[in-house]
Structure formats: C-alpha cells, structure tokens
Amino acid sequence: MNALTILRSWPAERRDALRMALWDSEALAQALGSSASGAFQVSGVEIDSRDVRSGDLFFALQGETMDGHRFLDKAFANGAAAAIVDRAVDYPHILVPDTHAALKHLAAAARDRCAARRIGVTGSVGKTGVKEAIFAALDRSSRGHTHRSVRSYNNHVGVPLSLARMPVRSHYGVFEMGMNHAGEIAGLTAQVQPHVAVITTIAPAHIENLGSIEAIADAKAEIFGGLVEGGIAVIPADIPQYTQLRAAALACGVTIRSFGKSAHADVRLLDAIPSANGGSLVTADLGDQRVCFTVAEPGEHWVSNALAVMAAVQAVGGDLGSAGLALAEMGGLKGRGARHRIAAHSGKALMIDESYNANPASMRATLRALGQTPATRRVVVLGAMKELGDFAPRFHAQLAQPLAEANVDYAVLVGEEMKALAQDLGKGAGGALAAGMSFAHCESPAEAISALEEFGITSGDAILVKGSNSVGLGRLVEHFTARI
Structure with a gap:
C-alpha cells in the first residue's frame, strides 16, 4: 500500500x-x-x-x-x-x-466549544518540563491535534491567553499553572477546568510568601478544586506531603493516581538503569500493565517526571507507546536543561543550561545529575535562589554538601544570597574544600563570565549553569554558546 x-x-x-x-x-x-x-x-x-x-x-x-x-x-x-x-x-x-475581562471570556468560550481533554500541571519543580513532555506524548498520538501553553504562560494572563489559543479541533489541551501566593491556583484551575490535574512535587519554592512547606502544598492542591466531575488527580507518592495532597484530592471527590517508587504508588517505578545517552531505561508498573521505555533527559528527577507523564497520559486515555517514544526523544528546553557543546581549549566542553529557575530541590536534583555526567572536570555557575525570605541563608548554605557529592572542581556563585554558601565553603574545613573544590563569589553575570574565562574551559569539562531567572545567567549561557 x-x-x-x-x-x-x-x-x-x-x-x-x-x-x-x-x-x-x-x-x-x-x-x-x-x-x-x-x-x-x-x-x-x-x-x-x-x-x-x-x-x-x-x-x-x-x-x-x-x-x-x-x-x-x-x-x-x-x-x-x-x-x-x-x-x-x-x-x-x-x-x-x-480587555482583561474579555480575554477571560474568550478563554472560557474556547474551553467550552472544544471537546479536548484538558490537563492542568503545577508543582514546585519540573512543571514546564512535564507539561512539554505530556504535550509531546499526546501530540504524537493525536496526529498534531494537541494544544499546550507555550513558554511559561502560567499566570493570570498566560493561562487565559493559552486557552484562547486552543483550536476547536484539539483532542487534548495541556496547561501549566503557577503561583506565588495562596489562592492563585484556584483562580487558574477554575478557568481551565481540567479533566486531569498533575502535581509534579512539593518543594520550598515561594516559601517567602507562603511561610511553610505545608502551606505550599495546600496552595498547589487548589488545582483539584477545578477538576470536572469524574476528574483525576495525579500526585507524587514519595514526598512527605503525599498524605496532605491525597486528603485534599479526596475532599474534592476526585479519583487519585499516584506515581513514584513507593509500594502504594499506582504508577510505580520498578527499575531505572542509566542508558548510554545519559538518560535512563525505565520499567514501571501501571496497574494493569508494565511498560519499559527510555527517558532521554538525565537525572533521577526526570525518572520521576516520566512517571507523572505516564500517569497523565493513561488518565486521559492516551497512547502509552507514543508517550514512551516521546520521552526517548525529548531534548532539554532553553533555560531548563538544554545541552550545548561549546568551544574549549583543545576541543569542546558541555554546558548545561538551567538558567531559568532554581529552588533548593531543583538545585540538588541538577547537581546530582551533574555528578553522574562523565567529565574531566565539573564546573558550576550557581545563581541566587529567589523568594526564600528568611530561609534564604540556610537553603543556600546547604548546597555545600550537594556540591561535594557531585565532585565539583570549581564553583562560580552569583548574587548576594550566595554569600552564605561562599562563607560555608570558605571555612576550609568542610568536605567540599577537602575534595579540592575552589570557588569565586560574584555580584553579576558579567563578573561570572570573567571568573569562568579566567578559570579556563578545557575539553571535556561539564559546566552547569543554574539560578533564578532574575539573576540573568541566561546572558552567560548566550556568551559562551555563541562560540560554538
């Protein structure tokens, strides 16, 4: 034929x-x-x-x-x-x-005229990557009829704009929802009215505004309140806030699908083996079937993300085979894991661009992934983590141990908040310095560029660049990737 x-x-x-x-x-x-x-x-x-x-x-x-x-x-x-x-x-x-009210009216009209199954994604870490992975999985099986919010359009303007852009022919719609304060997710989920709500994980992002990790979990759990009748809540099974999230979902009368390593997880990790491309070969139990697939993105956090993706695809009746293929082909997003080969002395070095966002959990996850990345030397450029309030000095200083465990050779620390980590490393008696790591503390991306230039990038180096977007480390990435 x-x-x-x-x-x-x-x-x-x-x-x-x-x-x-x-x-x-x-x-x-x-x-x-x-x-x-x-x-x-x-x-x-x-x-x-x-x-x-x-x-x-x-x-x-x-x-x-x-x-x-x-x-x-x-x-x-x-x-x-x-x-x-x-x-x-x-x-x-x-x-x-x-015109603001009109945008919301148009968003509601777009939602109501379209038969698409809608998925809402939130969480302290990984929501944009998971949103993109769910989109890739469903777009493959729907012959291009899947819609999603672009970039990080996840606030009171971005969400209705994303809805208003949804074509009437869409089979699926995937929408990211973010927040800085309690009550914001409730407003967004009321607009989307998802069939499936995904929470990636709970971590101390925006703790300055919310005060505690429990309050953050409550704010994220607002997404369940917007689920349509018969909706499904997809929640992480391995975090301390699992019981809290589960109770919030049950209070909304929705079905729960949990994911993780725990024995009680509905989508349960059976095995994860490092693959040749730096990702993982994953085997998971989805209740009525087992699936084996490759995750192209490196790191344990992406194994967890992949389980959330599979749970969401299963919840909307999507094709799990297509989801596995999409996960195997996913590349890092700009500012969220994109990998570049950059010019270095006597060859090429790897630069990992995580410059868009940072909080304590994502810092630890990406440092752990860096430690598993083959390299002659491991270098980090870490920007300040914002919106941590009075918790900032403690959370920044606590990065010393992950740096040591990742066997980092040189660290460039950027921003006033990084002073706490610089002071901890500068004590000289800690495990990080004992392992031979040196560091520089800079006030700006421009200074960080100079510090990295002075250190000298050589062939085989792996360089992680991560920080909150407002620090501006994207400029450092652009500076070095321009030399490819």
Whole structure:
C-alpha cells in the first residue's frame, strides 16, 4: 500500500468538519457579547505587539504602567488581522468595556466549544518540563491535534491567553499553572477546568510568601478544586506531603493516581538503569500493565517526571507507546536543561543550561545529575535562589554538601544570597574544600563570565549553569554558546 492510498483511507473524524480558522468575527463577537467592526478571521491570539504575526488577533491589555492601545500601530504593522479594544479605533476590531475581562471570556468560550481533554500541571519543580513532555506524548498520538501553553504562560494572563489559543479541533489541551501566593491556583484551575490535574512535587519554592512547606502544598492542591466531575488527580507518592495532597484530592471527590517508587504508588517505578545517552531505561508498573521505555533527559528527577507523564497520559486515555517514544526523544528546553557543546581549549566542553529557575530541590536534583555526567572536570555557575525570605541563608548554605557529592572542581556563585554558601565553603574545613573544590563569589553575570574565562574551559569539562531567572545567567549561557 503506497502513501497516497494510506492518506486517502485515513479515518475521518467529526472534528475534521470543524472550521480551520482559530476564530472569526462572528464567533468572537458572540463570545465577548459585543459586535465586530466588520468581517474577519484570525489564526492566533497575542498580547505583545512585538510577537504579533500575520493573521493574529491583538488584545490591547491595559496594565498599571502600560496601555496596549499605544501599540496598535505596531501590532497591525506586524500583520494583526483585528484587535480587541476598549475604545474606538480605525482598525478592524471588537469593542469591549474591559480587555482583561474579555480575554477571560474568550478563554472560557474556547474551553467550552472544544471537546479536548484538558490537563492542568503545577508543582514546585519540573512543571514546564512535564507539561512539554505530556504535550509531546499526546501530540504524537493525536496526529498534531494537541494544544499546550507555550513558554511559561502560567499566570493570570498566560493561562487565559493559552486557552484562547486552543483550536476547536484539539483532542487534548495541556496547561501549566503557577503561583506565588495562596489562592492563585484556584483562580487558574477554575478557568481551565481540567479533566486531569498533575502535581509534579512539593518543594520550598515561594516559601517567602507562603511561610511553610505545608502551606505550599495546600496552595498547589487548589488545582483539584477545578477538576470536572469524574476528574483525576495525579500526585507524587514519595514526598512527605503525599498524605496532605491525597486528603485534599479526596475532599474534592476526585479519583487519585499516584506515581513514584513507593509500594502504594499506582504508577510505580520498578527499575531505572542509566542508558548510554545519559538518560535512563525505565520499567514501571501501571496497574494493569508494565511498560519499559527510555527517558532521554538525565537525572533521577526526570525518572520521576516520566512517571507523572505516564500517569497523565493513561488518565486521559492516551497512547502509552507514543508517550514512551516521546520521552526517548525529548531534548532539554532553553533555560531548563538544554545541552550545548561549546568551544574549549583543545576541543569542546558541555554546558548545561538551567538558567531559568532554581529552588533548593531543583538545585540538588541538577547537581546530582551533574555528578553522574562523565567529565574531566565539573564546573558550576550557581545563581541566587529567589523568594526564600528568611530561609534564604540556610537553603543556600546547604548546597555545600550537594556540591561535594557531585565532585565539583570549581564553583562560580552569583548574587548576594550566595554569600552564605561562599562563607560555608570558605571555612576550609568542610568536605567540599577537602575534595579540592575552589570557588569565586560574584555580584553579576558579567563578573561570572570573567571568573569562568579566567578559570579556563578545557575539553571535556561539564559546566552547569543554574539560578533564578532574575539573576540573568541566561546572558552567560548566550556568551559562551555563541562560540560554538
């Protein structure tokens, strides 16, 4: 059978009869309770005029310091087909009283018109990577009909924007939800109304605002409150907060699917063996079947992430074989594990880009993975971990032991908060210095670049760059990767 015959015999679906355009003026007007200035169709939704592409719908959002209406000319110069505005303009538009409220109305309309199974993902660590892995798994089996939030669009603007972009033909939608304070996840999950809610893990991220790890778990557990009837909560079985999360899910009347090493886990790790590419060969028990698959991403934390992915795919009735193939092919995301071969003296070195985010749990996980990475020397550039409040000195100083266990040869510490770790390493009697590690403490990425240049990168080095995004270590990564 040739390819043309196969394509002609591909089974038709009811979704195939749905319109191709993302939105037209009639559907937009109905969703927003208004009228359009004329007939038009749009292929995308955007809130930043710099990101507008031909055919997009531009939302002129008004914030405390910025008014999107000032950028209408730029948006239409970039190809916008229409705009949502709160004042009359000369461009194709729909006039609404409040553009922020209109974005939420459009998000709800996108959700309600589409038969897609929706998955919400949150957690202190790994939510973007898990969201991307679930998307890759489901997109493969749905013939490209899976939608997800891009980048880290996980807040009060990013989530409704991601929903508004969901095509009516989608089979699945995967949405990331983040928070800094209690109550924020509740608002986001109410918008998404997921069929499956995934919590990756609980760790002391944003503890400055929430005060305790238990409060963080409660805030993340708000995601269960938005689950539709018959919804499924996917939770980690191996963390101390498992009982707390389980109780919160049961209180919402939803089904629970746990994942991890624990004997009580519904998706249980049976074995994980390091694979030749630096990842892991995983065998897991999913209750009614066992699966064996490869995880391309290195580190024990990605084994746990993979179990969460399998649990979510199983919960929405997705194809587990496709999920395994997707996990085997996943590469690191920019700022979240991307690996680069960079120029070094007498050859090439490996630079691992984890510059987008950092908290105590993710720091330990990535340092552990670095320690398992073959290298002639192991080097780290660690930026400050933000939003730890009064806990910051203790959590930063506690990184000395993971550094020692990873056999790090040289550490560049960036930011005021890293002073506590520098002081601990500088005592000279600790295990880290006894193992021969040296370090430099810098105030800025520019200083860190100079320190790394002075140290000298040689062939076979493995260099981990990790810190909170606000530290700006992405500039250091760009500096060195430009020399490939």
